[in-house]
Amino acid sequence: MLxxxxxxxxxxxxxxxxxxxxxxxQLAGNIFTNVSAGIGNQVSTFPDYPAEIxxxxxxxxxVSGFQVSVGKGVHTPGDSCDVLIAMNPAALKQNxxxxxxxxxxIVDIDSFKEADLRKALFETDEPFAELGIDPRQVVxxxxxxxxxxxxxxxxxxxxxxxxxxxxxxxxxxxxxFDRPIESAKRHLSKKFAxxxxxxxxxxxVIDAGYNYGHNIHASVSTYRIETEDPRPGVYxxxxxxxxxxxxxxxxxxxxxxxxxxxxxxxxxxTDILHELAKRKDLGVKACQMEDEIAGVCSAIGASFAGNLAxxxxxxxxxxxxxxxxxxxxxxxxxxxxIDVQRGGPSTGLPTKTEQTxxxxxxxxxxxxxxxxVVAPSSPTDCFTMAFEACRIAVEHMTPVILLSDxxxxxxxxxxxxxxxxxYPEIHTHDVPENLRDGSWRPYMRDEASKVRYWAxxxxxxxxxxxxxxxxDAVTGGISTDPLNHExxxxxxxxxxxxxxxxxxxxxxxxxxxxxxxxxxWGGTYGHLHTAADELNxxxxxxxxxxxxxxxxxxxxxGEVLRRYKRVVVAELNTGMxxxxxxxxxxxxxxxxxxxxxxQPFLVKELVEGVTKYMx
Amino acid sequence: MEEERQYTAADYKxxxxxxxxxxxxxxxxxxxxxxxxxxxxVPPHKTAVISGIGCSSRLPYYMNTYGxxxxxxxxxxxxxxxxxxxxxxxxxxxxxxxxxxxxGGNHFIHAVRRNVDINMLLFNxxxxxxxxxxxxxxxxxxxxxxxxxxxxxxxxxxxxxxxFGARGNFFARSIDVExxxxxxxxxxxxxxxxxxxxxxxxxxxxxxxxxxxxxxxKSVRAxxxxxxRHGEKMIFGANNDRGLVRDGFLLKxxxxxxxxxxMDDVLVHxxxxxxxxxxxxxxxxxxxxxxxxxxxxxxxxxxxxxEGVSMQVEEVRARKGxxxxxxxxxxxxxxxxx
Numbered sequence: 001m002l003x004x005x006x007x008x009x010x011x012x013x014x015x016x017x018x019x020x021x022x023x024x025x026q027l028a029g030n031i032f033t034n035v036s037a038g039i040g041n042q043v044s045t046f047p048d049y050p051a052e053i054x055x056x057x058x059x060x061x062x063v064s065g066f067q068v069s070v071g072k073g074v075h076t077p078g079d080s081c082d083v084l085i086a087m088n089p090a091a092l093k094q095n096x097x098x099x100x101x102x103x104x105x106i107v108d109i110d111s112f113k114e115a116d117l118r119k120a121l122f123e124t125d126e127p128f129a130e131l132g133i134d135p136r137q138v139v140x141x142x143x144x145x146x147x148x149x150x151x152x153x154x155x156x157x158x159x160x161x162x163x164x165x166x167x168x169x170x171x172x173x174x175x176x177f178d179r180p181i182e183s184a185k186r187h188l189s190k191k192f193a194x195x196x197x198x199x200x201x202x203x204x205v206i207d208a209g210y211n212y213g214h215n216i217h218a219s220v221s222t223y224r225i226e227t228e229d230p231r232p233g234v235y236x237x238x239x240x241x242x243x244x245x246x247x248x249x250x251x252x253x254x255x256x257x258x259x260x261x262x263x264x265x266x267x268x269x270t271d272i273l274h275e276l277a278k279r280k281d282l283g284v285k286a287c288q289m290e291d292e293i294a295g296v297c298s299a300i301g302a303s304f305a306g307n308l309a310x311x312x313x314x315x316x317x318x319x320x321x322x323x324x325x326x327x328x329x330x331x332x333x334x335x336x337x338i339d340v341q342r343g344g345p346s347t348g349l350p351t352k353t354e355q356t357x358x359x360x361x362x363x364x365x366x367x368x369x370x371x372x373v374v375a376p377s378s379p380t381d382c383f384t385m386a387f388e389a390c391r392i393a394v395e396h397m398t399p400v401i402l403l404s405d406x407x408x409x410x411x412x413x414x415x416x417x418x419x420x421x422x423y424p425e426i427h428t429h430d431v432p433e434n435l436r437d438g439s440w441r442p443y444m445r446d447e448a449s450k451v452r453y454w455a456x457x458x459x460x461x462x463x464x465x466x467x468x469x470x471x472d473a474v475t476g477g478i479s480t481d482p483l484n485h486e487x488x489x490x491x492x493x494x495x496x497x498x499x500x501x502x503x504x505x506x507x508x509x510x511x512x513x514x515x516x517x518x519x520x521w522g523g524t525y526g527h528l529h530t531a532a533d534e535l536n537x538x539x540x541x542x543x544x545x546x547x548x549x550x551x552x553x554x555x556x557x558g559e560v561l562r563r564y565k566r567v568v569v570a571e572l573n574t575g576m577x578x579x580x581x582x583x584x585x586x587x588x589x590x591x592x593x594x595x596x597x598x599q600p601f602l603v604k605e606l607v608e609g610v611t612k613y614m615x
Numbered sequence: 616m617e618e619e620r621q622y623t624a625a626d627y628k629x630x631x632x633x634x635x636x637x638x639x640x641x642x643x644x645x646x647x648x649x650x651x652x653x654x655x656x657v658p659p660h661k662t663a664v665i666s667g668i669g670c671s672s673r674l675p676y677y678m679n680t681y682g683x684x685x686x687x688x689x690x691x692x693x694x695x696x697x698x699x700x701x702x703x704x705x706x707x708x709x710x711x712x713x714x715x716x717x718x719g720g721n722h723f724i725h726a727v728r729r730n731v732d733i734n735m736l737l738f739n740x741x742x743x744x745x746x747x748x749x750x751x752x753x754x755x756x757x758x759x760x761x762x763x764x765x766x767x768x769x770x771x772x773x774x775x776x777x778x779f780g781a782r783g784n785f786f787a788r789s790i791d792v793e794x795x796x797x798x799x800x801x802x803x804x805x806x807x808x809x810x811x812x813x814x815x816x817x818x819x820x821x822x823x824x825x826x827x828x829x830x831x832x833k834s835v836r837a838x839x840x841x842x843x844r845h846g847e848k849m850i851f852g853a854n855n856d857r858g859l860v861r862d863g864f865l866l867k868x869x870x871x872x873x874x875x876x877x878m879d880d881v882l883v884h885x886x887x888x889x890x891x892x893x894x895x896x897x898x899x900x901x902x903x904x905x906x907x908x909x910x911x912x913x914x915x916x917x918x919x920x921x922e923g924v925s926m927q928v929e930e931v932r933a934r935k936g937x938x939x940x941x942x943x944x945x946x947x948x949x950x951x952x953x
Binding site for chain 1: 631658659660661663665668675676678679680681682683684685686689692693694695696697698699700701703704721722725924927928931932934935937939940941943944945947948949950951952953
């Protein structure tokens with residue numbers, strides 16, 4: 001079939017689905033993603049939700065988008081798209097700025113009537129001309145008409161029929177990119193397993209969309225996308241928040257302690273609560289508490305009781321949890337605090353991404369209150385770093401803050417399901433048997449790691465009292481002794497510092513002999529990695545390193561930074577990580593690339609930013 | 616098998632010197648709690664005492680059990696997580712009126728509403744003691760304190776009213792100096808499955824000395840309080856000749872043998888009836904026209920939060936039958952790369 005059409009071969013391609021928030025763009029995008037991942041493409045997605053729950057139909061504020069990049073060497077959802085699907089004029093107006101020069105636009109021309117244009121605040125009846133779009137770029141597909149025609153005999157009512165428009169568009173895009181339509185149908189059948197009539201309708205409509213593409217092939221190019229040979233194994237599509245939830249469960253299995261979650265709904269972290277609430281089928285106790293404070297406090301209670309305890313939130317919630325985290329610092333209890341960062345301050349930009357909670361995570365508590373801080377680098381890395389957060393918390397008896405963000409939390413990619421033995425056992429620091437005769441005291445420590453022991457209530461011979469008041473280093477009783485306080489402050493600090501013995505060293509990729517080092521942390525990994533690749537491909541020699549362990553830093557951090565003439569830290573804030581590194585390594589001159597727009601970096605911005613420093 | 620063992624109050628004490636002011640009502644409550652624990656017989660290592668911040672919240676340090684002295688107002692939330700995580704433990708949660716009803720008011724009502732199986736002790740001295748004398752949410756309107764030098768301009772909470780508003784299923788009351796009553800209600804609170812709130816009228820000898828005296832002073836106590844016991848007539852008074860009778864929808868205190876009232880008219884206390892209508896009326900009696908009620912006012916069983924969570928986990932696990940995370944993932948949408 002494809003041999004009759006113009007076929008472009010590409011390493012990777014970016015598709016953006018856009019429409020009204022009720023048009024099902026997320027579903028169409030997700031199925032396209034899963035189908036592509038299923039044939040061996042790398043995938044990276046960026047769901048772009050409107051801030052309103054249900055803005056007026058057809059309005060600019062009600063537009064929902066889903067961008068996905070598929071192919072080979074995919075680390076980001078792409079700066080801009082090769083193909084834009086716009087289900088109405090508002091979607092076209094809001095999203096045309098994301099289209100590459102010469103990219104293709106597919107519109108449902110049936111929804112470009114005069115009333116639709118007015119809702120989207122077009123001033124003329126020529127929307128394409130008004131936006132400066134070359135008509136040759138536009139595929140005017142009568143999506144609504146053809147969807148209705150396909151379902152004329154289905155017996156479905158008009159409203160149900162119109163709900164299938166997204167799947168017509170999906171069928172058309174599947175044709176355009178030569179995706180296996182049977183695979184898309186399998187995903188639809190799972191999605192609508194409980195509604196066979198709806199599945200049947202969508203299966204008809206996806207064929208209609210695919211066939212429509214076939215029939216108009218003379219007028220558009222199709223694409224063949226390169227695949228990469230992935231590691232053999234079982235794969236699934238996973239978003240960052242689900243990966244986080246699963247990483248916690250894996251850690252619970254590996255340390256033999258039940259998983260407890262105390263949480264409170266907050267965008268964009270709530271999906272972690274949703275997933276863990278479902279995972280009662282794996283024994284997870286997920287409790288929706290009365291507020292953020294109760295979320296962290298119930299988790300602290302569960303930790304004292306001997307469970308692997310977690311609380312999940314976003315920036316404003318982390319602020320409320322600060323005092324509780326301080327209690328866990330003082331009581332030296334394992335606790336994992338997940339912050340899926342969003343735009344701030346205050347309520348800020350709840351659905352958008354930022355890296356602006358770094359200082360809050362490191363320092364946002366009263367007193368000398370050090371905690372471990374880690375940050376996942378991608379949706380799938382959320383699994384690994386959630387596991388790591390638990391491992392560090394349990395093996396080092398400390399709160400650990402996991403700094404995820406809205407971009408990786410909502411973004412998804414294909415993930416190889418790990419084998420049972422791929423992750424290490426987590427060793428709980430139990431009270432030694434020979435001390436369970438009443439001679440154990442709560443702040444006795446392992447000398448090498450400075451870690452105290454965890455006595456599970458119910459254990460005979462280990463009854464003990466702890467709390468937020470400073471304790472005597474030896475007896476564990478309340479102490480206001482000045483020197484004892486200093487000893488305890490230094491011990492708590494040293495305990496965190498020694499975690500550095502237990503985490504991997506920093507790795508440098510790109511050209512190790514370059515004189516410029518691009519540095520990032522957390523969820524910006526994909527964009528920075530791609531920018532470094534592009535810079536090197538363009539002959540600008542750049543090395544790249546990315547931090548996932550923030551406190552303590554990997555042991556070789558200073559040595560790596562000092563190796564380069566130019567160190568450029570790129571982050572989605574005004575320079576928090578750069579300041580943190582600068583304070584620790586004053587001998588290194590740190591340059592900065594910053595963006596605070598609630599949006600991820602564009603690779604282009606990073607390339608330009610680094611280039612400017614190199615010239 | 617653990618050895619059956621009889622515990623005494625001494626088994627729940629530890630060697631710490633108790634740091635409350637001499638004459639503080641907390642000493643008597645601590646003694647009552649040690650005695651109640653011995654009466655209940657749960658071993659010290661199966662018992663946890665969790666407190667917030669305030670004078671009363673020092674209590675865990677004087678126990679030979681698992682103990683956690685936490686942060687201001689949060690004890691109920693911490694105790695909730697503890698009990699859900701480790702349901703085998705008997706959990707006591709200690710708060711004062713400031714800790715439990717001001718900064719911790721939200722956690723208090725939600726712990727009661729959820730019916731977590733914890734025993735919530737509310738030491739009510741109507742003052743902030745540890746910060747040296749500010750009015751609390753239970754201080755009466757007009758109360759003069761360091762932070763209300765011209766008297767407060769706000770109405771207090773009545774703890775029982777909050778408990779009933781939050782649909783509480785166990786409420787009891789005692790007075791610090793009445794050790795026998797305290798042991799009785801604390802024992803019943805521990806035996807009750809679900810959130811059990813015990814309000815103890817406690818005297819702060821330094822900052823609010825005698826605040827409960829109009830009701831609890833020995834010279835008036837018999838006439839201004841009534842000890843409610845399930846299944847017994849509601850009688851009180853120095854001569855046991857006064858009783859509570861129905862007066863329309865309200866209660867009335869009468870003298871038996873006067874105005875035509877006989878013992879047959881006097882109500883019998885039913886702490887176990889699901890309706891909380893009469894329980895609330897009894898709990899709201901304030902020692903003025905009607906005697907303040909002590910003893911177990913409401914004690915009704917219903918399913919607890921921690922049981923609900925555990926049962927749901929068991930039910931869903933059995934239904935889905937997954938052995939591990941990997942098992943669960945493989946049952947979902949996956950594809951294989953050879």
